[in-house]
Amino acid sequence: MDALTTPPRKRDAAATRARILEAAQRAFSETGYSHTGIREIAGMAGTSSTLLLRYFGSKAGLFEAALTAAMPIDAVFAQPRETIGRSLAEALLDPANAVRPPLMIALAAGDPEAATIAAKVFESQTVAPVAKWLGGADGRARSLEMAMLATGLVSYLRQLPLRPPSPDEREHIVAWFAGAIQAIVDQTER
Template sequence: MTSSRSADPGPAADLAPPRRRDARATRRRILEAAQHAFSETGYSHAGLRDIAARAGTSSTLVLRYFGSKVALFEAALTAAMPVQDTLRWSRDEYPERLAEALLDTANPVRPPLMIALASGDPEAAAAAARVTEARIIGPVAAWLGGADARSRALGIAALATGFATFMRQLPLTPLPPAEQAHQTAWFIGAVRALVEGDGGPPGDAPAG
C-alpha cells in the first residue's frame, strides 16, 4: 500500500510516533469496539455512544467514518469473520478448533452472536445475511466441496450460532463439567459429520 505520508516510517511501524490525530488508528479502534459491543449486546442494544466511548471518541466521528450504524455493523461483522483462519485448518482438526474458538472466553468477539442478535432489525439482518453468504457460506462450501456443500456450510453456521447462543449468551444455570464436556463432544461430532459429508463423498476421504 502506498502511504501518502512523508518518508517511509520504517519497517517498525508498530512503534508509531505519538500522533495525536491518527485517522487509521481511530478507525481501527472504532471497528474493534464495535465488534465487542455487537458481540456482547447485539445490534439493537449496542448504541453508537457506547461504541464511541469504548473507542475513546464520539459518536459523531463513528458516523463520519462509517456512514451509518448498519454500515458500521456490516464492516465490523466482516472484520470479525475468521474465515481466512478457519480454512487453514485441516478437515480433521476443524471441528475441535471451531469448538475451541467458540468457547474461548478470552476472545470477546463472536461472529455467530453478532449474526443471531442482529436478525431482529431488518436492515441489520440483511447486512448479516450478505456477510454470511460472502464470508461463510461461500468460502466454507468451496472448502468442503461436494454437491451438498452449501447446505453443509449452512448447517455448520447454524450449529455454531445455536451453540454460541446457549453456551455463551443465555444466562442459564451452568452445566456440570461432565455434561459440559458431553455437550462439547456432541457439537464436535455434529460438525464433523457435516465436514465429512452425509453419505461420505466417494473417494474423497482425507487420509488422516
C-alpha cells in the same frame, strides 16, 4: 490550569477508525445491535458519535464494517481436516475471541436491519467459502448445517443467560458438537 487534564491524543484518522471498529465489535457482541448506542461505542473508543458517523456513514454501516472485519475463519479451516470439529468448537468458545460470526448472527437476528446485513456478510464471507472448502454438489447445504450448529452453540453457551451447564454437561455438548461437525465434513456424496 490543564496541567492535570490528559493532553489530547495525536490526531490519527486510521488509528481512531481502528479503535472505533474494535469497540464496535466488542460492544455489538456483548449487548447486541439494537441495544448498543453509537454514543456508547464512541465513548469506548475515546471519541464522539459524530466522528464515528463520519467514518462509517451510519450505525448500520458501522455494523457491517465490524462484521466484515470479524471473519477470521481461514485460521480454523487451515487446521487438519480430521479434527476440524474440535478446532471449530474451541475457536467458537474461546473467550479471547470476543467476536465470532455466528455470535454476531445470533445477536443480529432480532433486528430486521441488522439481520439483513449480517445475513449478507455471513453468506459471502462464511457460508460460501465453507461450501467451497467442503466441495460437492451439496456443499452449500452442508455449510448451512455447520452454520446452524455453530450459531446454536454460541447462542447457548456464550450468549443466553441460561442456567449454566455443569462441566460434565458442557463437555458432553462440546463433544457432541465436534462429532456432528466432523460427520458433516467427512460425509461423502449420497
